[in-house]
Amino acid sequence: MMVTFSALFTALLFALMSNTCAFVVASAPPPTSTKLRSTTLNGKGKSIQSTNNNGRNPSRKADLPDSLDSSNLEGPSVAESAFMGGRGVLTRIGDSLLPTPSGTFRIRAYRHTDPDGHTTEPCVIYMPPPSAPEDAPFSGSSPGTHVRLHDQCFTSETLGSLRCDCASQLAAALTHISETSGAVVYMMQEGRGIGLANKIAAYQLQDGGLDTVDANHELGLPAEARSYAPVPGMLQDLGIDSITILTNNPFKIQSLSDLGVSIAGREKLEGEYNSHNTKYLQTKVDRMSHMLDNVLPSPRRNGRGVPGTAFPPREDAVGSGGDDSTSASDDPRGSNSEGVVPGSDGYCFGRKSVEDCIAAIGRGELVCVVDDMSRENEGDLILSASLATPATVARMVRHTSGVLCVAMEGDTMDRLDIGPMVEKNEDPKGTAFGVSVDATSDHGITTGISARDRAATINLLGAASVRRGSCRFSDEEPTVAAADFVRPGHIFPLRAREGGVLTRDGHTEASVDLPRLAGQPPAGVLCEIVSEREPGEMARLPELREMCEKEGWVLTSIADLQAYRKEMGV
Secondary structure, three states: OHHHHHHHHHHHHHHHHHHHHHHHHHHOOOOOOOEOOEEOOOOOOOEEEEEOOOOOOEEEEEEOOOOOOOOOOEOOOOOOOOOOOOOOEEEEEEEEEEEEOOEEEEEEEEEEEOOOOOEEOOEEEEEOOOOOOOOOOOOOOOOOEEEEEEEOOHHHHOOOOOOOOHHHHHHHHHHHHHHHOEEEEEEOOHHHHOOHHHHHHHHHHHHOOOOHHHHHHHOOOOOOOOOOOOHHHHHHHHOOOEEEEEOOOHHHHHHHHHOOOEEEEEEOOOOOOOOOOHHHHHHHHHHHOOOOOOOOOOOOOOOOOOOOOOOOOOOOOOOOOOOOOOOHHHOOOOOOOOOEOOOOOOOOOOHHHHHHHHHHHHOOOOEEEEOEOOOOOOEEEEEEHHHOOHHHHHHHHHHEOOOOEEEEEHHHHHHOOOOEOOOOOOOOOOOOEEOOEEEOHHHOOOOOOOHHHHHHHHHHHHHHOOOOOOOOOOOOOOOOOHHHEEEEEEEEEEEEOOOHHHOOOOHHHHHHHHHHHOOOOOOEEEEEEEOOOOOOOEOOHHHHHHHHHHHOOEEEEHHHHHHHHHHHOO
16 A cells, blocks of 8 residues: 555656646746757658657657758757657757866757657767867767767765666766767666656665566566657767667667667676675666676576566577577487587587576586597586585595596685695696695594585685675675695695686686686586596596486586687676
8 A cells, every 4th residue: 555655646746746847948048148959859861760658669660851950040949850659859958068077078958858748858978079060079970989878866876875886887988988989878767767756666675575677567667667769869969870889788779779870889888786786787687688797697497588577588699509509418419429529600519508507506516518529528527616515525526536626716826825736837738736725624624535524625715716896796805815724635726717718728717617607706616527337437428418417417518618608798
C-alpha cells in the first residue's frame, strides 16, 4: 500500500512539476542580444525512422524538406517538426564557456518539446576542434567525433553516492573529450528515465534484495524508460555527421542507430568500481548486456541469456564461436583426434566450452584444459585457488601427478618474497617455478602434505592474490604477507606472464586467466592428468575426453581461451 501511495504521490508531483515548467518556459522572455536557432530533430534532407517513447523501436520513415532553415531567427522561434507523430521540436537556447577542473569547455543548452507537449532541457558540453566555426563547431571535422551520451544522476554526481558508477563515467568522459575534442550530450533523465523519486523508491527495494531491474518492475515501471529523441538534432546543430560513441551500453547504441545517427565506432568508458556498486554493475551485465571488462556475465545454463533478462543477449558477443559452437562432448573433429587443432575461427571446442569452464571455476569445480599437439599435448586439471577445499585437492591428487602448483601474478609473488626456484631456468617450456612454500603453523599446518594442509596453503596464496580496487575483489589491500609462509614446502608457485594466454600459451597463464574471468582472485591450482590406461604416461586427448565425461569435468583448450579473450575483448 505504501508503494502504491508513493507511486501515486510521485505521479502527481511530476505532473505538477511538468505543468509549472511549461508555464515558466512559455512566459520567460527570450534574450534580445543573442541569435537563437531552432533545429528540427531529424536533420535536413535525411530520411530516418521515427520512434516510440523509448527511442528503440522504429515505426516509420519520413523524408524531411530541405527548406527548413531557421538559423537567422531572432529569439526562440520554433520550426515545426517535419513529420506527424515525430520527435517534437528542439530549440537552441544558449551557448557559453564552461570552466571545469577537467578543462574549459563550451556548453550549449536546448529546449525540447515532444509531440505530447512535455518539455526537457538537454545540453551538450563540448570541446571544439582548433579554429572551429562558432555556430557549428564540428562541421568539416573528421568522421567519428567522440561523443558520450550521458544521463543525469543527481545521487552520484551531486551527492556523491557510491551505488552506481555514473559520476566517475561523467568525469572520465570530460577528461577524454578535453584531450581528444568531442562532446558529452547530457540528458535530464534521472534513474534511466523514471525520475528521482521513483529511483529512490527503487533503491529502497534494492536494499531489500531486488536488483535494479526487478525493483523497477516491482514499482510498475519499465527497466528502461529513456528517450534520446532530441539527440540527432543536437548533433546536427553542432555539425556532427557521425560519432564514435563512448559507452558500454548496447541500448544507447541501438537507440541512436534507430534514430538515424551514424555510428562510426565505439570506445569503452568504464567508471569506478567499489563494494557498494558491485551488484548494480553485475545486473547491468547480466540483464542489460553492458560490455564491462571487469564484470563477467553470471553463469548461464543455455547461452541464451539469464532467465528474466530485461534485454536480449549482446549481439556483439555473438561471433564465430557463438551459441551453436560445439562443446567438449560433441566436437565435430571427433573423439579419435590425437590432439586439438584450432579451426579458422581460433576455437577447438567452441566458445561455449570456455563459458562453461569459467562458470565451473566460479563454482569451485575442477576443469580440464588441454594444450595443442605442437606443445605438450597434455591436459591439466585447474581449480580456483581461493575456492580449493580438502576434498577437491584430494580428488585432484588422485587423478594427476600430485605435484600441485599455484599459478600467480608476478607482483603477488614479489610481494610475498617468493623468488625463482633456480637462477638459471632450463625448463624447455620456460615454466617459471618459484620456491615451494607451505603456510606456517599459525594457519594450522602440520606436515604440509595432506590434502587439508595443501588446501590451506593454496587458499592463503589465493587470498594473497586479491587485487585492490577491482569490481569483484576486495576494496582492501590483502593482509597475507611473506611471513605467512615457510620455504621450502609442498606447493609450487608459478609466475604467470603478464597478459595471460595472449602472451604465453601455457597452462600457467590459463590458470590465472580462468579465475580472473570467473570473478575470483587471479590464482589457480594446476596439475597434469595421468593416464588411467597407462599409469606411467600422461593422459592424451582421446582418454581425456572419456575422463571428462566420466568425472563431469568441463573440457576446453588454451586455444579456445585465447580465441574467447580476443573475441570478447577480456
